[in-house]
Amino acid sequence: MGGDDTTPGLDDAIAAETRLSRIDGETGDLVVAGYPLSELAGRATAAEVLFVLLHDRLPTRPELDDLRDRLATARTLPAPTRSLLRAAGDAGADPTAALRTGLASLDATGESVTDPVRVVGAVPAIVGTYWRARRGLTDAPPTTDADRGQAAALLRLVTDTDPDPDHVDALETYLVALAEHGLDAPTLAARTVVSTGSDLLSAVTAATGALAGDRHGGAPGPVLDLLDATATDGAESVLRERLEAGKRLHGFGHRVYRTRDPRAAVVEATAAALVPPDRLAHVREVERVGTDLLADRYPDRTPATNVEFWAAVLLDGIGLPRPLFTSTFATARVAGWAAHAAEQRASGRLLRPRSRYVGATGRTWTPIERRYR
Known part of the structure; x- marks a missing residue:
């Protein structure tokens, strides 16, 4: 595309090559890392989908066990993050704003956070810690049991009970189905940030910020x-x-x-x-x-x-409160954001679209004392 051609809303514009998903809007097909969604839903866990997005293959049993352990460890949040989330909950802050704050603070201790597993694993803990503070509940012990996946961890923190296994399975299916969906607005934000050479936390924080409106993820x-x-x-x-x-x-x-x-x-x-x-x-x-x-x-x-x-x-x-629906969407989609960020970084390409100017031309300077008389 060249000249003054424009693509309003970037509809059908190709900004990147990806192996992460293929969407056929005409036939209603979604393929995630080579697998039709129907192959994954009801079979794969959210951890397995995260692995295949990051590594382009299914994990072995030892690899899956290791990934689940790492996700569980990531649910222990740094002290500064916990303090910020308690303050956000006490103040009744918007849940998406609290998630954005929590993500951005994961490196507040000075430790660089570059591991996508750590970022993905932290999200249900961020959401749950904030919500418990908003409800006036004390911090729950970290859900570090690897047998408790992302879905179970989120439900336990938010509902303050051991979740119904059927509810866990239902949320796991949701996390799988929503993990990846092409170059939507938050994902484009994440890839754009990473393309500048910025870090993973900044990219995921930017993607979360794109959920604050009601046009994507908030319906x-x-x-x-x-x-x-x-x-x-x-x-x-x-x-x-x-x-x-x-x-x-x-x-x-x-x-x-x-x-x-x-x-x-x-x-x-x-x-x-x-x-x-x-x-x-x-x-x-x-x-x-x-x-x-x-x-x-x-x-x-x-x-x-x-x-x-x-x-x-x-x-x-399954008993999740309405104000947390967008944060729960982010709990699913952060797997895709992290994988897209890694893919964009590997490409080494700066995302830099052009715009077509439609403003005035030929203006001349007017001193302030002569303006608008």
């Missing part, structure tokens, strides 16, 4: 708000009113997929096995009505529910 909370509203006033009236007011229906459609998001099918199957029948019936009714209304209004679009619709149902069903 499961608003999906639950939508489900709550429709439970009271009916799906047809609530959804139609929202559309007529020009509001988005969170959880419907996707920027990339022209058919159904393949992650949605994985998370839906898991969520459907957890929630009570009456709740599931209501969710499916909202899905049906929303899909029909969007199809009538936008016949050229794909109105199917996306992964965030069913993620909301799943995360709510």
